[in-house]
Amino acid sequence: MGDFTLDQIADLPLDLLIGGKAVAASDGGRFEVVDPATGAVITTVADGTVDDAMAAVDAADAAADGWAATAPRDRAEVLRRAFELMSARADELAHLISLENGKALADARGETAYASEFFRWYAEEAVRASGELTTAPTGANRIMVVRQPVGIAVLVTPWNFPAAMATRKIGPALAAGCTVVLKPASDTPLTALLMGRILDDSGVPAGVVNVVPARRSGAVVSAMLHDARVRKLSFTGSTEVGRILLKEAADQVVNCSMELGGNAPFLVFEDADLDAALEGAMVAKMRNGGEACTAANRFFVHADVAEEFSSRLAKRMSAMRVGPGTADDTQVGPLVNQEAVTKVTELVKGAVDAGGQVVVGGTRPDRPGYYYEPTVLTDVPPSAPILREEIFGPVAPIVTFTDEAEAIRLANDTEFGLVSYVYTGDLARGLRVSEAMESGMVGLNRGLVSDPAAPFGGTKQSGIGREGGHEGMLDYLESKYIAVTW
Numbered sequence: 001m002g003d004f005t006l007d008q009i010a011d012l013p014l015d016l017l018i019g020g021k022a023v024a025a026s027d028g029g030r031f032e033v034v035d036p037a038t039g040a041v042i043t044t045v046a047d048g049t050v051d052d053a054m055a056a057v058d059a060a061d062a063a064a065d066g067w068a069a070t071a072p073r074d075r076a077e078v079l080r081r082a083f084e085l086m087s088a089r090a091d092e093l094a095h096l097i098s099l100e101n102g103k104a105l106a107d108a109r110g111e112t113a114y115a116s117e118f119f120r121w122y123a124e125e126a127v128r129a130s131g132e133l134t135t136a137p138t139g140a141n142r143i144m145v146v147r148q149p150v151g152i153a154v155l156v157t158p159w160n161f162p163a164a165m166a167t168r169k170i171g172p173a174l175a176a177g178c179t180v181v182l183k184p185a186s187d188t189p190l191t192a193l194l195m196g197r198i199l200d201d202s203g204v205p206a207g208v209v210n211v212v213p214a215r216r217s218g219a220v221v222s223a224m225l226h227d228a229r230v231r232k233l234s235f236t237g238s239t240e241v242g243r244i245l246l247k248e249a250a251d252q253v254v255n256c257s258m259e260l261g262g263n264a265p266f267l268v269f270e271d272a273d274l275d276a277a278l279e280g281a282m283v284a285k286m287r288n289g290g291e292a293c294t295a296a297n298r299f300f301v302h303a304d305v306a307e308e309f310s311s312r313l314a315k316r317m318s319a320m321r322v323g324p325g326t327a328d329d330t331q332v333g334p335l336v337n338q339e340a341v342t343k344v345t346e347l348v349k350g351a352v353d354a355g356g357q358v359v360v361g362g363t364r365p366d367r368p369g370y371y372y373e374p375t376v377l378t379d380v381p382p383s384a385p386i387l388r389e390e391i392f393g394p395v396a397p398i399v400t401f402t403d404e405a406e407a408i409r410l411a412n413d414t415e416f417g418l419v420s421y422v423y424t425g426d427l428a429r430g431l432r433v434s435e436a437m438e439s440g441m442v443g444l445n446r447g448l449v450s451d452p453a454a455p456f457g458g459t460k461q462s463g464i465g466r467e468g469g470h471e472g473m474l475d476y477l478e479s480k481y482i483a484v485t486w
């Protein structure tokens with residue numbers, strides 16, 4: 001697409017999507033969307049108010065019975081069309097994601113493909129919301145279980161995967177027969193609004209999917225969670241905000257699925273295939289420029305191979321081309337905003353102050369926009385904040401270990417539990433260590449775990465519930481048990 005501008009996107013909506021109509025905010029408010037590669041304003045979008053959020057819940061409520069009663073096959077066909085339309089518009093979507101989020105086009109293309117797969121997967125799952133029928137142990141009656149849509153779902157998504165985090169929720173919700181209100185992140189509302197348009201073009205009835213960008217996210221989401229018609233919250237974002245929303249949801253006992261922060265360990269044992277471990281490390285660390293909840297946050301490498309691993313990783317990291325995400329040859333785009341740069345800068349400084357060594361990077365490139373150099377740190381002491389917090393940037397801190405038990409202890413020494421990566425040539429050790437990891441997912445000799453067909457989610461303070469796979473749809477279904485005598 002060459003130098004990309006917004007005019008290249010056909011029908012890009014910039015207003016709220018409520019009840020199938022594009023509407024301005026009730027108070028006329030708008031907010032700016034910024035290009036992280038330059039800091040320049042790209043455009044403005046309607047800034048939803050509490051009244052708008054309530055109007056969206058009204059629309060979702062009006063559409064709820066009709067959508068729940070729609071034949072599963074018909075819901076599946078709508079999702080299948082959404083998959084096809086997203087695939088047809090993949091290039092436009094990828095450019096839009098790069099523009100507002102900053103990620104490199106290759107990452108944005110990867111996200112677009114991943115995101116559209118959720119519509120295909122849930123088109124296939126929509127017809128499989130099977131129940132159960134058994135005979136009670138006493139033999140007196142039958143135990144019948146039917147699955148019913150949980151009800152209106154509020155979906156709150158982060159900026160780091162603006163398309164995929166939306167489709168990972170909308171796909172299963174629609175397959176299950178729920179209607180939704182999506183509140184996208186304020187840094188990346190454009191992709192969400194375009195997704196709303198694509199769903200509309202796919203034949204989703206008015207009111208089934210509503211999209212309400214809002215800068216006053218706290219007030220808007222809280223109001224929806226206090227409306228008795230809302231029965232589901234699916235949130236992806238930081239653990240900090242997740243905690244607030246769990247408390248908000250408690251008042252009306254709203255069913256919650258929470259995909260929260262991570263602090264993934266990446267273990268390299270002395271018997272690992274180092275070429276494969278390096279490939280995996282580059283993917284686990286640098287996909288999305290490090291701005292992924294699944295990003296490898298702490299590298300634990302056996303002392304026998306630590307020097308070779310560190311120097312080869314540093315070479316790969318320093319060779320990465322940093323630039324605007326929308327440029328074809330960029331491998332690492334800018335971070336999302338200035339706060340992200342400040343956070344990464346402080347974490348690296350903290351690691352160095354604690355005795356860590358900068359092997360490569362460790363600074364901001366001298367250019368406008370929110371950039372940070374790909375960075376490798378060694379000799380990072382366990383107390384350094386960089387090992388305790390999500391870095392969310394292109395920085396790889398390396399710590400050495402000498403035995404398996406120590407590696408497991410170090411890896412599990414965090415309140416997070418989203419994903420762990422384990423590299424070893426010994427399958428028995430790989431499975432043993434995978435079982436010992438306190439995380440919802442493990443990449444065993446793999447640097448990428450995300451797959452629409454697999455249950456994605458965390459343990460400990462990384463979350464509750466699973467997205468993707470068959471389990472992802474169960475999160476939007478209630479089991480109703482009917483005791484039957486016949």
Ligand code: NAD
Nearest residue numbers: 157158159184185217218221237238241259260261262293
């Ligand atoms: P965030 O928690 O700041 O924001 C997430 C969403 O919540 C946004 O839409 C935001 O506007 C909204 N929000 C913020 N404060 C709110 C409040 N008080 N009430 C209601 N809504 C509020 O997260 P972020 O910075 O957008 O995203 C990065 C975080 O998301 C990281 O912690 C990352 O690990 C996490 N994440 C997790 C997964 C996962 O699947 N586990 C996936 C992607 C990102």
